[in-house]
Amino acid sequence: MDLNLTQTEARFRDEFRAWLALNLPPEWTGNISGEDRAEYLRYLRDWQLKLFEGGWAGISWPREFGGRGASLMEQAIFQEELASANAPPLIGTIGLSLVGPTIIALGTPEQKARYLAPILSGEEIWCQGFSEPNAGSDLASLNTKAVRDGDDFIINGQKIWTSFAQHADWCLQLVRTDARAPKHKGITCLLVDMRSEGLSVKPLRQMSGDSGFNEMFFSNVRVPVSQVLGEVNGGWTTAITALMNERANLGTGSQVLFKRNLETLIKRARTFPRNGKPASEDPLVRQKLAQAYLELEILRLNTNRALTSLSKTGVPGPEGSIQKLYWSEWNQRTQQTAQEIFGAYGQLSDFDRGMWQYGYLRSRGNTIEAGTSEIQRNIIAERVLGLPKSY
């Protein structure tokens, strides 16, 4: 056991840190927001292009496909450094972490040649068309249909909760191609052009006010058969490959953001009054802040243990479920602690630029998105503890 970085890991961190110091213009590190503004999107695309030109896009990908073949530990360091430098988010994150690795694993030579490079450069943004109004936790019950017509599939149906759909050029999409087969065996994965005729996107506004998700409507959308990723009716395997890659990313970047958020809260509690004294002197507030701090530290330790284990087995396992369950519930508890500290002020959108109001509301979605806490607990119970399936 040695929790220090190895020489190679330290060199990697230093190299990326130095690159960031040179290439992340200071005016970019502020709190630029406004997800729908064209200017903001251009800025995000430029940022990914810059990373790509520096050789820092898709670092986990094998070198032959333009990556660095970075180890899991290096990927974690990469995420931490990005977050520590307050770098903008990666607009192509679904392509980089989910679609790209799946195409590398299951794509045809033509698909690899066509799609991988623009994912790295950020030229083409991807979204992931999985969930449907009646297929959320029970993803395999999806029923957006694709019917074979000559060299095309014709898609009809609806997707929902699709992040980035409003900006995306392509969609990794699950459709039902055999309605009579058992539900896991009639699904196919398609690479769909978001500019296809008959495809429309409608942003969904969240309770936090922003629109991270979308609905997608498909009305006789034609997709050539050559766009199948994996096997026809073998789409469930493709989906699992994609989701495993998603969960292998253990959220190391968001932990840095959580840490920064907690530090801001603690700093703020030192001046915000409670019963005539700074809130930070209130014994209950101190207990809650200390609990948030120690739990976040344990999240980091759990992550490092999981990364070590993943590095040895090479197979993403249920570790991701434990991580997801932990951080999503931690964030909700901590946002509630912030609300308790600020009392009536916490709810205001003009108090501390609305960060506590937004943080509280946004955290509500954490235990639902990317697999609810209930689904994560099912996965832990069945796949780690070996309990019998409940459904």
Added chain:
Amino acid sequence: MEFDLSKPQKLLKDSAREFLSRHCKPTRVRELMSTETANDDELWQAMADQGWTGLVIPEEYGGLGAELLDLAVVCEEMGNACLPGAFQATVFSSALIDRAASPKQKAQYLETIASGSLKATVAQLEETADWDLDAINLKAVRDNGRLLVSGRKLFVPDAAAADLLICVAASDSGNREAPVILPISKGADGVEIKSMPAMDETHKIYEVQFNNVSVNAVDVFGADGNARGALEQATQVATVALCAEMVGGMQWILDTTVEYAKTRHQFGRPIGSFQAVQHQCADMLLMTESARSATYYAAWAVTEGAPNAGMAVSIAKAYCSDAFREVGNRGVQVHGGIGFTWEHDLQLYYKRSKAAETIFGDATFHRERIARAVVDGD
């Protein structure tokens, strides 16, 4: 970075499990807990022969000079087996002797602890039951080259089994920074030991009354002025060992509960197929693994002498204190009525979680320590 036990540590852990499964079966645990001291001399010697009593004692004093994490994995298996007796108390004592005693004293005590012929305990808590060193009031009064102690210590673990009592007293100078650490042999004049009626019968605790007990000043530990630092460091070692024992207890409860959920049938199905039960078990796993991460990290940080070692220990104890109790609660809940019986071994672990919760400070105590470091800032 590598956050995992080394191969030798995994082997050590496996061999400890195997050893305890033979020498410390649940029936033996119950036999021992019904004795006055819950101590088994034969088992103690066998553990000493395995090297366990000397694991973190330096080689020059007859120990193995191993890392704290090595001790932690052994303690984890002891916790899993619900090993009764004075091992934890002796770990605290040997860590304190190693840090506070002179080379001559170390040779005298550590070699006998490592060989298995000496058990020891530390008498620290008083009426306030406060683990803060500043709460120690019992004074060691200087008198002609001797120190005299009169007063009472409470919640002293395994005092009846211990051959050596280490009494932590306050200096009669009133200097709180300089506690006095007094080795007192079992049977010394003026020492009275009385059992306290504790919940956990596998780790006995005692009230120790000192009536004008006299210790030669040259025998006192930490005479060179490092007593407080030595106590703080030894407490870190002992806290990690205790956390590891707690993790082992959590693992036992988790394994036993999952096994039960797979075999117990209601409504024609194993109860483990119901999500309400599955989710309890999933939470137990999350708590157990998180407690383990925190404990292993604290062990590593203490061994490395990391600047945040004290913080790492507080994080581990705060988390383990809450988690062990909560894992116990979930475990009993999933078992239903049978888990509430005297007959089922769950009760042993359930009670131990309550006892361990407060030793070296409960979660509230350690959260306040964490708050002083991170909420108060510089």
